[in-house]
Amino acid sequence: MAEALLFVTMGLVALAGAVTVVIARNPVHSAMGLLGTLLSMAVLYVSQLAHLVAAVQVIVYAGAVLTLFLFVIMLIGVDEEERREDALPHQRRIVAVLSGVIILFAGGLILFGNFEWVPAATSTIPSATNGTVSAIAEPLFTDWVLAFEATALLLTIGAAGAIALAHYRRREG
Amino acid sequence: MTDSLWLIIALPLAGAVFLHLFGRYLKEPLAGWVASTAVAGSFAVALAAAMPFIQGGEHSQTVLLWEWMPAIGANLEILWDPLSALMVLIVTGVGALIHVFAIGYMHGDERFARFFTYLNLFAASMLTLVLAGNYAMLFLGWELVGLCSYLLIGFWYFKTAPPPAAKKAFVVNRIGDFGFMVGLMVVFTTFGTLSYAGIFERAGGELTTGMATLVGLLFLVGAAGKSAQIPLYVWLPDAMEGPTPVSALIHAATMVTAGVYLIARSAAIYELAPAAQVTVATVGALTALWAASIAVAQRDIKKVLAYSTISQLGYMFLAVGTTAYVAGIFHLMTHAFFKALLFLGAGSVIHAMSDEQDMHKMGGLRKVMPVTATTMGLATLAIAGIPPLAGFWSKDEILGASFQRGGWFSVLWVIGLLTALITAFYMTRQWVLVFLGEPRWDEGKHPHESPAVMTVPLMVLGLLSVVGGLVNTPARQALEHFLEPAFEIVTLQHPPEGVGMFVLLAGLSVVAGLAGVAAAFLAYRQPREAWEAFEHGFEPLWGTWEQAYHVDDIYGRVIVAPGRRAAEAAAFSVDLPVIDGAVNGAAYVVRRLGEWARPLQTGFVRNYGALLLAGAVTVVIWLVASA
Amino acid sequence: MVDAGWYMALAAAIFFIGVVGLLLRRNALVMFMCIELMLNAVNLTMISAGRALNDINGQVAVFFILVVAAAEVVVGLAIIVSIFRLRSTASVDDLSELRG
Numbered sequence: 001m002a003e004a005l006l007f008v009t010m011g012l013v014a015l016a017g018a019v020t021v022v023i024a025r026n027p028v029h030s031a032m033g034l035l036g037t038l039l040s041m042a043v044l045y046v047s048q049l050a051h052l053v054a055a056v057q058v059i060v061y062a063g064a065v066l067t068l069f070l071f072v073i074m075l076i077g078v079d080e081e082e083r084r085e086d087a088l089p090h091q092r093r094i095v096a097v098l099s100g101v102i103i104l105f106a107g108g109l110i111l112f113g114n115f116e117w118v119p120a121a122t123s124t125i126p127s128a129t130n131g132t133v134s135a136i137a138e139p140l141f142t143d144w145v146l147a148f149e150a151t152a153l154l155l156t157i158g159a160a161g162a163i164a165l166a167h168y169r170r171r172e173g
Numbered sequence: 174m175t176d177s178l179w180l181i182i183a184l185p186l187a188g189a190v191f192l193h194l195f196g197r198y199l200k201e202p203l204a205g206w207v208a209s210t211a212v213a214g215s216f217a218v219a220l221a222a223a224m225p226f227i228q229g230g231e232h233s234q235t236v237l238l239w240e241w242m243p244a245i246g247a248n249l250e251i252l253w254d255p256l257s258a259l260m261v262l263i264v265t266g267v268g269a270l271i272h273v274f275a276i277g278y279m280h281g282d283e284r285f286a287r288f289f290t291y292l293n294l295f296a297a298s299m300l301t302l303v304l305a306g307n308y309a310m311l312f313l314g315w316e317l318v319g320l321c322s323y324l325l326i327g328f329w330y331f332k333t334a335p336p337p338a339a340k341k342a343f344v345v346n347r348i349g350d351f352g353f354m355v356g357l358m359v360v361f362t363t364f365g366t367l368s369y370a371g372i373f374e375r376a377g378g379e380l381t382t383g384m385a386t387l388v389g390l391l392f393l394v395g396a397a398g399k400s401a402q403i404p405l406y407v408w409l410p411d412a413m414e415g416p417t418p419v420s421a422l423i424h425a426a427t428m429v430t431a432g433v434y435l436i437a438r439s440a441a442i443y444e445l446a447p448a449a450q451v452t453v454a455t456v457g458a459l460t461a462l463w464a465a466s467i468a469v470a471q472r473d474i475k476k477v478l479a480y481s482t483i484s485q486l487g488y489m490f491l492a493v494g495t496t497a498y499v500a501g502i503f504h505l506m507t508h509a510f511f512k513a514l515l516f517l518g519a520g521s522v523i524h525a526m527s528d529e530q531d532m533h534k535m536g537g538l539r540k541v542m543p544v545t546a547t548t549m550g551l552a553t554l555a556i557a558g559i560p561p562l563a564g565f566w567s568k569d570e571i572l573g574a575s576f577q578r579g580g581w582f583s584v585l586w587v588i589g590l591l592t593a594l595i596t597a598f599y600m601t602r603q604w605v606l607v608f609l610g611e612p613r614w615d616e617g618k619h620p621h622e623s624p625a626v627m628t629v630p631l632m633v634l635g636l637l638s639v640v641g642g643l644v645n646t647p648a649r650q651a652l653e654h655f656l657e658p659a660f661e662i663v664t665l666q667h668p669p670e671g672v673g674m675f676v677l678l679a680g681l682s683v684v685a686g687l688a689g690v691a692a693a694f695l696a697y698r699q700p701r702e703a704w705e706a707f708e709h710g711f712e713p714l715w716g717t718w719e720q721a722y723h724v725d726d727i728y729g730r731v732i733v734a735p736g737r738r739a740a741e742a743a744a745f746s747v748d749l750p751v752i753d754g755a756v757n758g759a760a761y762v763v764r765r766l767g768e769w770a771r772p773l774q775t776g777f778v779r780n781y782g783a784l785l786l787a788g789a790v791t792v793v794i795w796l797v798a799s800a
Numbered sequence: 801m802v803d804a805g806w807y808m809a810l811a812a813a814i815f816f817i818g819v820v821g822l823l824l825r826r827n828a829l830v831m832f833m834c835i836e837l838m839l840n841a842v843n844l845t846m847i848s849a850g851r852a853l854n855d856i857n858g859q860v861a862v863f864f865i866l867v868v869a870a871a872e873v874v875v876g877l878a879i880i881v882s883i884f885r886l887r888s889t890a891s892v893d894d895l896s897e898l899r900g
Contacts, residue, residue, distance in 0.1 A: 007802050011810045018814050021833050022821030034833045037814070041840050044807070050847050050859045056866055057843075065836065065873045072877045073829055076884045094783045095823045098790060102816060105794055110809065117805035118852040125801065126851055131859050139860050151867045158871035162878035776899025778892050782823050 006047045013040040027073050031066060038062045050131035174222045175236050178251050181218050181261060182304065184211045185296035192293060196286025205276035208289035212272055212296050216265035223258040226655060233658055235306045235370060246366030247309030256659035259502065260303040260434060267426045267509050268296055270630040274517050275418035277627035278524055288328060292422070295321035299427050303434060307368040308357055311435070315353070315399065318428045319346045325423060326415040338411035345408040349398015353435075356391030359384065360442075373441035373662060385442050389449025392439055393456065396432030401483045402460045402490060407725055409483055413475040417520030420475060425482050425516050426509035433489040433505055437498045440663040450494050451581060457490025458585040458592075463722075465595040469602070470708070470718035473530045474519045477603050480721075481556070482512055484596060488571055491589060495582055497574035497666040499653045503645050504567035506652075510641045511555040511564060514634035518549035521627055522607060525620040532603065537612040541620045544628045546608045548635035553604045555638040557597035558686040563642035565683070568593065570645065573668025573678050593682055597689025605697040613701065647675055807848035815841035826891045828880050832873070839869045 013036055020033025038061050045054035109115070140148055188211030196204050225231035233254030241248045251257075272292060279288050298321055302314025319342075327339030357367065363384060364372045376385070396402070401409040412424050423429070436443065436453060443450055461484045468480035485508050492501030523530055525542055539546040555562040558569065572593075575586040614620065622628065645652035647668070668678065697704045708715050717723070773784075818837035825831055843862045850858015884890055 003802050007806060007810075014810065014814060015817070018817040018821075018837050021830065021837060022817055022825065027827055027829050030830045030833050034836060037837060037840060041844060044844060045847055048807070048847050048851050050850075050862070053843075053847065053859050053862050053866070056863065060866055060870055061836075061840075065870055068873060068877055069829065069833065072881060075881060076829070076890055091777075091779055091783060091823065094787070095820060098783065098786055099816075099820060101794075102790060105790075106812065106816075109797070117803070117808050118849055120853060122852070122854050124854050126854050130851075130856070135856055136859055136863065139856055140863065143857075144860060144864075147864060151864060151871075154868065154871050158874045162874045165875070165878040166881045774899060776896030778895070779823055779826075786819060786823065 003047050006043060010040040010043045010047075013037075014044070028070070031069050031073065034069070035062060035066055038066065045131075048131075049126055052131055052133050052136050054131075174225070175234055175251075175253055177218055178222055178236050178253055178304070179238055181215045181222075181265070182297050182300045184214045184218075185293040185300065187211065189290050189293035189297060192286050192290040196290055199286055201280070201285050202276050204286035204289050205272065205279070208293045209269055209272035209276065211293055212265050213269040215296070215300065216262065216269055219258060219261040219265060222253065223255075223262065226255045226258055226658070229654065231658070242309070245309070245361065246307055246368030246371050248307065248368075249310060250306035250368075251304045252306035252369055253304070254659045255656045256434075256437065256502065257304050259506070259656065260430075261300060263506055263509050264296065264299050264303060264427050267513050267634070268299075268422055270633055271418050271422045271426070271513060271517065274421075274520070274627050274630040275416070277624050278418055278520050279416065284328070288325075288416070291321055291324045291328070292418075295325065295423060295428070299431070302431055306370070307366075308360065308372075309367045311438075312353070312357065315395075315431060315435075316350070318423070318431065319343060319350070319399075322346075322412070322423050322428060325419040326412045328416055328419070329414075332414075335414040338408075338414040342408040342412050345405050346398045349395045349405050351394070352391045352398070353395025356388050356395065359388050359391065369438070376441045376445060377662075380442065380445055382445055382448075385445035386449045389439075389443050389446040390452060392435055392442075393449065393453050396435050396490075397456065398432075399435075400429050400432030400486045400490070402432070402456050402487060403463060406460065406464065406483045407728060410476055410479045410721065413473070413479050417475065417516060417523060420478070421513045421516035421520065424479065425512040429482060429486055430489070430505050430509070433486065433493060433501055436490070436493045437502060440493075440496070440498055440660060443493075443496065444663045450496060452494070454491050454494025454575070454582065454585055457487040457492075457494055458588040459487070460484070461487030461491065461592045462588050462595070463487075465592045465599065467718050467721045468599045469595060470715050471599075472532055472719070474522065474532050474535070474603065474607065475516070475530060477532075477599060478512070478515050478519060481515075481596065481600065484592060485512065485556070487592075488568060488589065491575060491585060492571040495571075495574050495578050495585075495666045496664065497571060497668075498660055498663070499645070499656050499665055500567065500570040500574050500668075502656065503652055504571055507555070507563035507567040507638070507641050510634055510637040511552040511562075514548055514552040514631060514638055515556070517627070517631055517634065518545050518552065521545045521623040521631065522620075524623055524627070526614060526618055529614065529618065532606045534614050535607045535612075536610040536614070537608070538620055539608040542608075542622045544622055544631060548631040549608070550604055551635045552638050553600045554690075555642075556600050557690055558593055558682055559597075559690070560679070560683060561639075561642065563638050563640070565679075565686075566642035566646055569679050569682055570668055572682055573675070574666045576678060577669045578666055590682060590685055594685040594689045597686040598693045599689075601690045601693035602697055605693060609698060611701075804848040804852035808845050811841040811844040811848070814838075814844070826893050828883075828890045828892050829877075831892065832876055832880070836869065836873070839865060 017033040017036030017038075017040065020036070021030045024030045024033060038057065042054040042057045042062070045051075045057060185208075188208050192199075192204055192207060199207070233252065236251040236253060238249040238251060272289070275288065275292065279285055282288065295318060298314050298317030300314075302311055302318060305311035305314060323339045323343045326342055327335045329335050330339075360372065361367055363380060364375060366372065380388075394405075398405040409424055409429070413420055415423075443453070464480045464483035464487065468477050468484065471477045471480065485504070489501045489504050489508070492498070492504060521542065522535065522538060522545060525538070525545075526535065529535070551562065555564040558565045560566075572586055572589050575582045575589060643649075653665075668675070696707050699707075720726075775781075815838050818834045818841065821834035821837070822831050825834065843865055846858045846862045846865070848858075850856065850861075880890065883895070887894060889895075
């Protein structure tokens with residue numbers, strides 16, 4: 001019951017946020033929409049007993065990534081409005097057609113196709129300790145330790161690369 | 174002994190390779206001596222290996238050198254029988270003498286070593302041809318000597334005349350080769366092999382008269398090309414553009430005899446085709462007469478000898494056409510002696526006269542060049558058929574065999590006799606114009622006798638021209654016995670038996686020869702105005718002879734010009750618009766396609782993203798729909 | 801418990817909105833945010849599937865996606881900043897040198 005309620009409300013918030021991202025003219029407003037979506041996602045994770053992931057989502061995504069976005073928006077200073085017309089003549093038409101196709105297809109599939117969303121779904125209800133730190137840490141440091149180390153490397157390289165790219169060089173003269 | 178037969182071909186071949194790689198580093202005469210030694214070495218090996226045949230009783234052998242295409246009977250194999258042995262001895266013996274002569278003749282030439290590379294290569298090729306144990310290897314040698322002929326005729330390629338002459342030789346030969354190749358194909362389809370062993374023994378049983386005649390005629394086409402008979406002789410006079418040793422070796426003593434050799438070797442096939450025999454003999458006789466008439470009016474010392482060669486080859490064809498194979502080969506041998514001598518002597522004269530070749534500008538050279546004059550005189554008598562020199566015995570045997578065969582061959586005999594008279598005439602004319610009378614040469618020429626390296630081969634050949642005929646007199650037919658094993662399966666034609674007939678026929682040809690000699694002497698042992706008037710007296714005939722009956726001109730208009738027009742049509746009406754058009758058109762289409770597809774590359778990320786999405790949607794829908 | 805299918809449908813919707821936004825907006829930063837939307841939709845799908853299958857690996861996968869997305873954002877924003885310094889524009893339509 002509670003979960004269903006959470007799902008509906010947070011789902012609506014997420015959708016609203018997503019739409020805001022796409023529609024808002026001011027990029028800061030888009031960032032705010034993204035924030036809404038991210039936070040509602042976090043709640044949905046919690047309701048699905050993915051506690052660690054939810055926390056990481058808030059800290060990393062909402063706390064770091066989004067902040068980065070806002071910093072860059074500030075840095076670049078793009079808060080002017082975008083022009084209404086699209087410079088690319090056919091783009092809107094193509095997207096419209098494709099969207100129509102997708103919606104029709106997906107909608108038809110969902111409504112009339114008799115398929116399983118998750119074919120091998122079990123009827124076991126996961127326990128509340130499903131997504132705790134220790135539960136995630138266990139596979140992380142045993143089965144996926146290689147990927148774990150690789151991502152550590154990735155982050156280092158990414159940080160170094162970003163600094164190298166964006167370093168402000170003072171020009172002489 | 175037969176184990177070392179491969180050396181015969183290998184020595185000059187190695188010489189050619191060696192000189193090709195290192196010739197330029199050798200000081201001048203050394204390259205020539207290397208080449209001469211190689212050929213002389215082949216002669217020595219051949220002589221040693223031929224002893225069993227000379228002593229008599231030995232049978233032919235086939236020595237396999239390398240399996241090349243056994244399925245069609247084409248291996249590198251040597252057939253060592255008296256015929257091939259004799260040919261080898263002639264080629265290497267006379268060839269070695271000519272090599273030595275060339276050391277003197279080519280003195281000072283920039284490409285001295287290169288010349289001997291080609292000469293050695295030629296020797297190796299000719300020996301391949303002659304030693305072949307199957308038609309494929311023979312054809313290999315056949316083509317290679319054609320190549321060497323081309324290379325050597327065009328040796329002085331920087332002059333204007335030699336390159337077209339070389340090309341002409343090659344192209345006309347090619348026409349003959351076409352006939353030869355078709356003949357080979359017929360042989361192959363009939364016998365399933367090209368090996369002599371597989372063909373000649375079975376010929377009697379498996380070859381119909383019609384097929385044999387066809388093969389015989391096709392081989393004649395090839396032989397006519399290589400041995401300069403009607404109608405494919407036109408390349409030989411032009412080939413005189415090459416250095417004189419080349420003319421001596423290739424276009425007198427050896428390469429041009431390949432056609433005669435081919436027919437002699439294929440005797441088993443000709444045995445079954447009387448019609449082909451008649452054709453061969455007739456072509457030979459007519460060519461002999463035709464060429465002799467042209468030789469009468471020539472001014473260039475080498476052209477006389479060129480037409481003389483064509484004429485004498487005609488005699489050889491007459492012989493083999495009459496199935497007097499021994500007579501034909503006999504004349505091949507004696508002709509090699511005196512014709513090589515004549516050419517080398519001419520070379521000696523040309524060398525002394527600083528490359529003057531017009532006989533009207535010579536005269537009186539006997540005093541300055543006694544050795545050359547004497548040896549050439551002996552050769553002239555030999556070719557005129559004056560006994561007891563070599564030419565008499567061989568020519569007479571041919572004429573005798575023709576007479577004996579009778580019927581149509583009697584007519585050919587008359588032609589042969591007439592030709593003998595004319596031959597004696599024009600050869601004596603040449604000798605008198607060059608060596609007797611008052612000097613007529615230009616200012617600045619200082620004729621002198623040639624050095625020993627050139628005169629010694631002349632003397633050796635002179636000796637051979639004198640005594641060479643004695644190997645096959647009617648009294649002691651040594652050559653015939655020598656060659657017998659090679660012609661076991663065919664019936665040889667002989668001159669009439671009996672001393673009486675011999676004296677009669679020989680007497681007739683001697684009379685003809687003496688008549689020719691005397692006529693020439695009378696006409697030309699005169700002051701210049703006299704014999705010039707004599708020559709003018711025969712106009713317009715004399716002019717026609719001098720122009721070789723305008724044959725080159727006729728060929729040019731009837732064959733060459735239409736051929737050129739056809740080639741131009743093919744090039745400009747077919748190749749250019751159609752083939753080039755297709756290729757260029759294909760490229761054009763591709764380019765247009767590219768231009769049509771280019772607008773897809775807008776450069777905008779969002780367009781690409783949209784395309785991506787479209788593709789992804791298509792794939793997903795398709796996957797779901799097919800699941 | 802809410803069925804996994806509902807969550808996945810929601811995720812699909814968010815993903816779709818992200819795609820459309822990516823194709824229709826010109827501002828590089830907003831396009832980037834749309835990419836983040838798509839990644840979040842995927843994360844939601846993973847979590848839902850993991851719960852339905854009672855497999856912890858769904859959440860592990862999300863963990864990694866999160867990390868990689870963060871790294872990607874870092875580098876991507878650095879690139880956008882560099883381009884802006886060079887061209888004074890943040891509109892992707894102005895970067896069409898690869899036009900054929």
